[in-house]
Amino acid sequence: MATYHIETYGCSSNRGESREIERALRDGGHRPAAGPEDADVAILNTCTVVEKTERNMLRRAEELAEETADLVVTGCMALAQGEMFREAGIDAEILHWDEVPSYALNGECPTVTPDADPVLDGVVGILPIARGCMSNCSYCITKFATGRVDSPTVEENVEKARALVHAGAKEIRVTGQDTGVYGWDTGDRKLPELLDRICDIDGEFRVRLGMANPGGIHGIHEELVEVFAENEKLYDFIHAPVQSGSDDVLEDMRRQHRVDKFREVVETFDDRLDHWTLSTDFIVGFPTETEADHERSMDLLESVRPEKINVTRFSKRPGTDAADMKGLGGTVKKERSKAMSELKMTVVGDAYESMVGETFDVLVVEEGTGDSVKCRDSAYRQIIVQSATDRGVDVGDFLDVEVTGHNTVYAFGEPTDEGRASEGEDRAEPTPSSA
Ligand code: SF4
Structure with a gap:
């Protein structure tokens, strides 16, 4: 769990974006801090209407960068004139609103609400299928709160999905800390069956599969890709956070996959699906990450070319094993994060460019x-x-x-x-x- 501070400027629409960010952060187990100086991450949601506002935004960003451990600048000015923050030498991540929650999660999986009840929000139905994971990542604090995966039956989850569709859901978001290990605790990997059964429910709706770690998904990826290929209701999208392109770093992170397993999953989906989205995450500046490890991550990103990428600068979470490791300097983390963020912009931009005219x-x-x-x-x-x-x-x-x-x-x-x-x-x- 991390603490956050969020400041919002401008119109009601921008305030709505901040509410969305806060909701995602709270769903991810984060809590508001008393002020920016107490926050693990501060978020400045900017506005850019007149020059005076821009000057105010820059000044406030400078102050927050001094006061807080980690600053994210988002909102209209960040998106339209992000270079102004960089030119002013402000140490901040410039992100789209949608990218802020993933960044703040620091590579940890999102928690799901303890009662695991589905919620309808507009036309989006949130369906938590299980709580907990099967991992023990060295940088993660979330696992202390949630424990090992605890999977309700397929039937129970299908009934909850059916209720959401009947209540008006047009998009069912199948969520969990690690959806790929759903059923592992019962000795039966049941995610493909669950997705198939949800897609069988009568009605016009779509289903989005939430985060699934490469280690868990690898054991079922061939069966899973068939479910994707056969069900039009299922968005052709997976979120499989690789976190590093170096096996040494993955070992130190105690991740349950290695780079070749991740690549195998991606190749299987590439072979079977024409138009699909790979979303993945990288943690930059893990304490044991060498320059060569960082280059391996850059090479992996460039060769696999995910359509959605979250880049997070490593920060320590109290009580975790990674917090006791001797960390890298802030400048090294900042430079690696900048290099990867620039590559990400090119790779993701190319994916969207290929859609123009279609x-x-x-x-x-x-x-x-x-x-x-x-x-x-x-x-x-x-x-x-x-x-x-x-x-x-x-x-x-x-x-x-x-x-x-x-x-x-x-x-x-x-x-x-x-x-x-x-x-x-x-x-x-x-x-x-x-x-
Ligand atoms: S999979 Fe790893 S990062 Fe995710 S909750 Fe479990 S221990 Fe934490």
């Missing part, structure tokens, strides 16, 4: 900033559609979108068949609830 079947998952909506295609790539009201596009709609442009974390698109999903469809009114 048309994708998307689900409108949630409102974006202003009058935009956030959509997800079959590979869970994010596509933003502007002027949603004028186009009659609502959250929960399914429609075809042509990608017209992109930045490094999402694409922009134009609907080609506005309002298709609304025609004659009798949709349940989604209301926040517990199913």
Whole structure:
């Protein structure tokens, strides 16, 4: 568990983004700090309307960088003018709103709520399938709170998913600390069966598989990829955090995989699926990481070319074995993190560039900033559609979108068949609830 401090400037939409970040951080087991000086990570959610605001944002970022251990700058100014923070010499990670929670997790898995009840949020149904993991990572504090995996039956989880669909969920997010080890405690690896059964539920909806460590997923990857290939409802997306391209570092991290296992999983998915998304995470600056280890991580990133990448600068969590290791200097961690973040921008930018001019079947998952909506295609790539009201596009709609442009974390698109999903469809009114 880490503590965070978050400051938000600007419009109500920006405040909404901060609420989302806070919710994800709390779901990940983090807690608010009394102030920036007590926080493990401080988050500055910026606005950029007039020059005076920009000057204020830069000044505040400078102050926070002095006061706190780790600063993240996000929001409109960070995305549009991130170079101003770098040019001012401010030591901060510049991230899109969606990337902040993963960064703050510091390579640890997200915790799931102890009661493991599903929750409907807009048209998104959150389905925690199990709590706990089968690992003992040396840098992780989360495992102390959650313990070993404890898996309810497939039937129980399918019933919860069914209740979410009946309550209006259009996207079921299958979550867990490590979804790949679901069922391990009962002697039977049941994730492929569970996903198959959820996809069998009547209704038009999508299913997103949450974080699955490469060590756990490797044992079932051939069966799993068939479930992906055969079920259109399942987003072709996996989040498998590799954390390092060096086997020596993985050993010191006490991860349950080595680089070749991770590569095998990726190659199997590459062979079987045409358009899919690999999301992975790297921890940069682990205490025993040498320059050669860092280069191995850079090589892995460049060769595997994930479409979504979270880069986290290592920081110590109290009570963990990694906290007792002699750490690297801040400058080394900063330089490695900068190099990897730059490579990430190129690799992810290339993935979105390849989508320009193509048309994708998307689900409108949630409102974006202003009058935009956030959509997800079959590979869970994010596509933003502007002027949603004028186009009659609502959250929960399914429609075809042509990608017209992109930045490094999402694409922009134009609907080609506005309002298709609304025609004659009798949709349940989604209301926040517990199913
Ligand atoms: S898999 Fe590793 S990082 Fe994730 S919760 Fe378990 S011990 Fe922590």
